[in-house]
Amino acid sequence: MDKRLVTSAVGGRFTLDGMQAPSPKPDALFAPLPDATAEVRISLGDRSYPILIGSGLLDSPATWAGLPKASTAFIVTNTTLDPLYALRLEVALKPHYPAVRTVVLPDGEAHKNWQTLNLIFDALLANESDRKTVLFALGGGVVGDMTGFAAASYMRGVPFVQVPTTLLAQVDSSVGGKTAINHPLGKNMIGAFYQPHLVVCDLDLLETLPKRELSAGLAEVIKYGPIADMAFFDWIESHLDALLASDPAALAHAVQRSCEIKAWVVAQDEREGGLRAILNFGHTFGHAIEAGMGYGAWLHGEGVGCGMVMAARLSQRMGLVDATLVQRLTRLIHRAGLPIQGPLLSETDNAGRYLELMRVDKKAEAGEIRFIVIDGPGRAALRTAPDALVREVIDDCCLSG
Ligand SMILES: NC(=O)c1ccc[n+]([C@@H]2O[C@H](COP(=O)([O-])OP(=O)(O)OC[C@H]3O[C@@H](n4cnc5c(N)ncnc54)[C@H](O)[C@@H]3O)[C@@H](O)[C@H]2O)c1
Ligand SMILES: [Zn+2]
Numbered sequence: 001m002d003k004r005l006v007t008s009a010v011g012g013r014f015t016l017d018g019m020q021a022p023s024p025k026p027d028a029l030f031a032p033l034p035d036a037t038a039e040v041r042i043s044l045g046d047r048s049y050p051i052l053i054g055s056g057l058l059d060s061p062a063t064w065a066g067l068p069k070a071s072t073a074f075i076v077t078n079t080t081l082d083p084l085y086a087l088r089l090e091v092a093l094k095p096h097y098p099a100v101r102t103v104v105l106p107d108g109e110a111h112k113n114w115q116t117l118n119l120i121f122d123a124l125l126a127n128e129s130d131r132k133t134v135l136f137a138l139g140g141g142v143v144g145d146m147t148g149f150a151a152a153s154y155m156r157g158v159p160f161v162q163v164p165t166t167l168l169a170q171v172d173s174s175v176g177g178k179t180a181i182n183h184p185l186g187k188n189m190i191g192a193f194y195q196p197h198l199v200v201c202d203l204d205l206l207e208t209l210p211k212r213e214l215s216a217g218l219a220e221v222i223k224y225g226p227i228a229d230m231a232f233f234d235w236i237e238s239h240l241d242a243l244l245a246s247d248p249a250a251l252a253h254a255v256q257r258s259c260e261i262k263a264w265v266v267a268q269d270e271r272e273g274g275l276r277a278i279l280n281f282g283h284t285f286g287h288a289i290e291a292g293m294g295y296g297a298w299l300h301g302e303g304v305g306c307g308m309v310m311a312a313r314l315s316q317r318m319g320l321v322d323a324t325l326v327q328r329l330t331r332l333i334h335r336a337g338l339p340i341q342g343p344l345l346s347e348t349d350n351a352g353r354y355l356e357l358m359r360v361d362k363k364a365e366a367g368e369i370r371f372i373v374i375d376g377p378g379r380a381a382l383r384t385a386p387d388a389l390v391r392e393v394i395d396d397c398c399l400s401g
Pocket of ligand 2: 172283300
């Protein structure tokens with residue numbers, strides 16, 4: 001009998017009596033991880049953790065062994081992923097936790113806010129969850145960012161695990177401990193640095209991902225090339241068709257190399273005192289597009305794709321890179337199915353509106369916008385730029401009326 005209950009009028013659902021699905025045979029608990037599982041480690045002293053990358057990880061009991069003991073595991077997911085994967089995760093966790101609950105959030109960037117965050121707290125408190133409760137973020141970057149923030153603040157911090165289901169979340173957002181919600185005046189403005197205990201990238205989960213979301217994830221994969229690894233950029237150029245066709249081997253390499261680069265950056269600069277800012281390549285322009293269009297109209301990856309074109313053009317105008325690299329990057333972003341022209345954010349002063357939105361970027365200091373620019377192939381730098389130059393780039397890159 002399925003005892004899942006809908007308990008909230010605003011989209012939350014959590015199990016009151018644990019789930020009744022069959023548990024794996026005891027032998028299965030001692031089975032090794034599936035063959036060909038790769039592991040990338042985030043090295044942060046006592047906050048270090050592994051990222052597991054491979055196939056068949058969701059259903060493998062070995063994946064979930066070794067996590068902190070607790071009376072309850074709490075899965076946070078959304079209305080799209082709940083029917084696809086939540087029950088399978090519940091079954092896999094059941095041998096490890098006496099109770100497994102699930103809370104279901106509304107889907108979408110437009111819901112990455114206080115109101116939705118509160119649904120997680122409502123469910124945790126209604127369930128009398130204690131400070132050992134382990135949260136599991138089953139979803140893309142939106143679910144991951146909100147679950148992480150909930151884990152950071154519920155009872156001043158409970159353990160959590162990332163189970164990213166989008167390419168974007170597997171290559172970027174689930175790794176490194178940035179958690180946040182949006183504010184109407186700015187993207188990811190309220191949040192915390194809080195590391196998960198484990199990240200599980202099951203590549204099989206990407207099979208149900210819509211093509212538009214796959215392209216959005218490719219933006220963050222492409223990002224790692226010009227800022228850190230031109231050999232990886234070359235590899236993406238030659239394997240883009242395989243990636244777009246969701247070829248398992250190509251996806252496995254893209255996820256692993258992206259996580260390795262992110263791990264290398266985060267290990268040196270966990271709280272973005274310096275180096276970590278390079279991961280924001282394309283994001284200053286991209287966040288302005290996301291906020292200016294209204295959250296959810298452009299996908300985060302689409303904003304980043306277009307934002308990278310703008311940031312590359314700015315780098316070129318600042319004399320830091322030549323036109324060849326800018327053209328290669330633009331062509332790759334276009335081939336990946338991402339926009340390379342910015343939207344009009346204002347009929348009267350488009351560039352002014354971009355600048356206004358970019359001044360609330362977290363990298364801005366005393367109202368001065370700072371951009372991640374390409375400082376030669378495979379190298380990035382944080383720079384300010386004169387407004388007039390930025391205006392020229394925006395005018396160049398935006399669709400005209
Ligand atoms: N914390 C970080 O370091 C960091 C880094 C990059 C991005 N982000 C954040 O991540 C968010 C974007 O994440 P996203 O691109 O994963 O978007 P998302 O979480 O909104 O997921 C995209 C859509 O795909 C659906 N979906 C997810 N997995 C699916 C699957 N396997 N099958 C079918 N549908 C699936 C979701 O329900 C959603 O509708 C943004 O809010 C961004 O700010 C955070
Ligand atoms: Zn991003």
